[in-house]
Amino acid sequence: MNTALLIILATIVISAAVGVYAGRKVKMNLENWTVGGRRFGVILIWLLMAGEIYTTFTFLGASGWAYSRGAPTFYILIYGTLAYTVSFFILPAVWRVGKRQGLHTQPDFFIHRYESRGLGVLVAAIGVLSILPYLQLQLAGLGLIVEVASEGAVGSRSAILLGFVLTCAFVYTSGIRGTAWVSVIKDVMMIAAVGIVGIGVPHIYFGGFGKMFQALMEKHPGHLTFPGATANMDVPWVMSTVILTGLGFYMWPHVFSSAFSARSAETIKRNATIMPFYQIPILLVLMVGFTALLVIPGLANGDMAFLELVRRTYPSWFLGFIGAAGAVTAMVPASVLVLFAATLLAKNVYQAGFAPRAGEEKVLVLSRFLVLLIMVLALFLAFFFPHALVNLLLIGYDGVSQFFPGVVLGLFWKGVQRRGVVWGLVIGFVLAAILVFSRHDPFMGLNAGFIALTVNAMVTVLVSLLGRSRQRAGSSP
Amino acid sequence: MSKGTKLALVFGSVPFLTLVFALPLVNRIKPIVLGLPFVLFWIILWVFLTPFVLMAAYRLEKKFTRRNGKGES
Numbered sequence: 001m002n003t004a005l006l007i008i009l010a011t012i013v014i015s016a017a018v019g020v021y022a023g024r025k026v027k028m029n030l031e032n033w034t035v036g037g038r039r040f041g042v043i044l045i046w047l048l049m050a051g052e053i054y055t056t057f058t059f060l061g062a063s064g065w066a067y068s069r070g071a072p073t074f075y076i077l078i079y080g081t082l083a084y085t086v087s088f089f090i091l092p093a094v095w096r097v098g099k100r101q102g103l104h105t106q107p108d109f110f111i112h113r114y115e116s117r118g119l120g121v122l123v124a125a126i127g128v129l130s131i132l133p134y135l136q137l138q139l140a141g142l143g144l145i146v147e148v149a150s151e152g153a154v155g156s157r158s159a160i161l162l163g164f165v166l167t168c169a170f171v172y173t174s175g176i177r178g179t180a181w182v183s184v185i186k187d188v189m190m191i192a193a194v195g196i197v198g199i200g201v202p203h204i205y206f207g208g209f210g211k212m213f214q215a216l217m218e219k220h221p222g223h224l225t226f227p228g229a230t231a232n233m234d235v236p237w238v239m240s241t242v243i244l245t246g247l248g249f250y251m252w253p254h255v256f257s258s259a260f261s262a263r264s265a266e267t268i269k270r271n272a273t274i275m276p277f278y279q280i281p282i283l284l285v286l287m288v289g290f291t292a293l294l295v296i297p298g299l300a301n302g303d304m305a306f307l308e309l310v311r312r313t314y315p316s317w318f319l320g321f322i323g324a325a326g327a328v329t330a331m332v333p334a335s336v337l338v339l340f341a342a343t344l345l346a347k348n349v350y351q352a353g354f355a356p357r358a359g360e361e362k363v364l365v366l367s368r369f370l371v372l373l374i375m376v377l378a379l380f381l382a383f384f385f386p387h388a389l390v391n392l393l394l395i396g397y398d399g400v401s402q403f404f405p406g407v408v409l410g411l412f413w414k415g416v417q418r419r420g421v422v423w424g425l426v427i428g429f430v431l432a433a434i435l436v437f438s439r440h441d442p443f444m445g446l447n448a449g450f451i452a453l454t455v456n457a458m459v460t461v462l463v464s465l466l467g468r469s470r471q472r473a474g475s476s477p
Numbered sequence: 478m479s480k481g482t483k484l485a486l487v488f489g490s491v492p493f494l495t496l497v498f499a500l501p502l503v504n505r506i507k508p509i510v511l512g513l514p515f516v517l518f519w520i521i522l523w524v525f526l527t528p529f530v531l532m533a534a535y536r537l538e539k540k541f542t543r544r545n546g547k548g549e550s
Binding site for chain 2: 071074077078081082084085088089208209210211213214217221224225226235238239242243269270272273274275276277279283
């Protein structure tokens with residue numbers, strides 16, 4: 001057995017074991033399973049959120065964008081920073097409502113705030129539809145990374161099967177606590193991997209960042225300013241995209257819920273101030289993509305730039321280490337995506353929609369069963385219909401971002417009404433889908449989801465104001 | 478809204494001003510700073526400064542909230 005293979009397999013198995021162990025001493029109920037009993041301090045929350053945020057896209061996609069698109073990839077540096085800033089202001093309020101009302105999920109928030117189980121079911125449905133393709137993306141990334149890093153010794157399917165079944169095992173036993181603890185391994189490995197490669201390759205091939213950029217500017221003069229190597233990702237696109245993704249980021253159901261795991265509103269706030277430091281690894285990933293463009297130009301698939309450059313530069317055991325880091329980087333987000341897809345279906349579709357009298361114990365049993373069901377379904381899709389959900393992925397961000405007006409106005413404006421939120425959400429979602437699927441994204445140079453979100457916010461406010469004035473007219477004799 | 482929260486919001490607008498609305502002005506290669514094209518230097522600068530801006534916002538908000546006697550966990 002070669003060393004690379006050993007490192008990859010050992011990492012996957014040890015990570016899963018840590019995940020299972022994390023929940024060993026905790027008596028499992030819905031509260032502990034989904035939000036860790038609301039006991040996480042700053043460090044665990046940081047690890048959990050970083051674990052959810054830094055996915056296989058961090059490795060492959062961001063460097064791939066730097067390689068094939070150039071400057072537009074900078075949007076990733078920006079939107080995360082904006083998202084943490086937004087979270088500083090809204091997540092503590094989300095946490096307080098969650099604590100007071102015992103909420104576990106994002107649809108719980110909508111059900112409570114707008115006194116509508118129907119709205120909860122709608123939010124849960126959009127949430128699950130956005131989560132599932134994202135989960136498939138993690139699995140595909142896991143398979144790809146391990147196959148390339150083990151130089152074919154572990155096939156993509158075997159990697160997905162092993163990695164994902166073990167992931168679901170620790171989700172089943174430990175819930176969110178498992179995710180947080182596996183994140184420790186993931187973060188250490190990913191930061192080491194990205195640090196070594198990101199600082200290493202520009203120095204090895206060019207003798208430093210500055211010289212690498214100099215070479216890049218000479219060879220591809222337009223690559224490092226917007227719109228880079230693209231035709232339609234100019235400054236307006238970047239501005240509208242970072243606003244959309246910055247506001248939408250914490251609207252992902254699994255990221256939203258991680259706020260509930262915190263010990264206090266204070267924890268969340270302090271966490272928000274240190275989160276932007278996590279952008280540094282992304283910066284290093286971009287350096288790898290830029291270096292790759294000069295050293296190995298002409299790759300058919302830019303997403304392979306990171307792995308391909310590592311393969312050409314470092315010994316095979318180190319490639320194995322990258323593969324292992326990549327595998328855990330897929331497992332951690334996959335775990336939390338499965339967890340919340342299952343909880344949303346059990347608690348907010350089944351219980352809220354069809355069986356309001358079902359107790360929390362029953363919801364937990366069903367959630368855990370759904371973890372297994374989603375696992376089987378996701379594996380089936382990954383093996384036999386790998387492209388089935390690709391189109392949904394295109395509107396994932398646009399879709400979840402449409403929750404923003406309902407959440408923020410719900411927290412800070414007494415006047416917002418259920419009717420306004422429902423209309424805004426439906427119109428925003430449909431508009432985003434129409435623009436994206438008719439290939440009008442970017443639309444007039446702007447991100448289509450941003451346009452949908454703007455319309456959504458206006459509809460929400462207008463319908464709420466109309467409803468209020470009508471109520472006033474009705475209540476006065 | 479307390480004075481502390483208002484101040485915090487002013488601080489919170491900084492990354493939006495610098496990283497979104499200033500982009501049309503900084504989308505250029507030159508001057509090269511620290512070996513980086515200017516637009517990348519600008520983005521990195523504000524990504525690095527944002528945590529400190531938020532920490533300042535946190536301190537200020539806390540200071541004013543405590544003074545008003547409405548401290549909370």
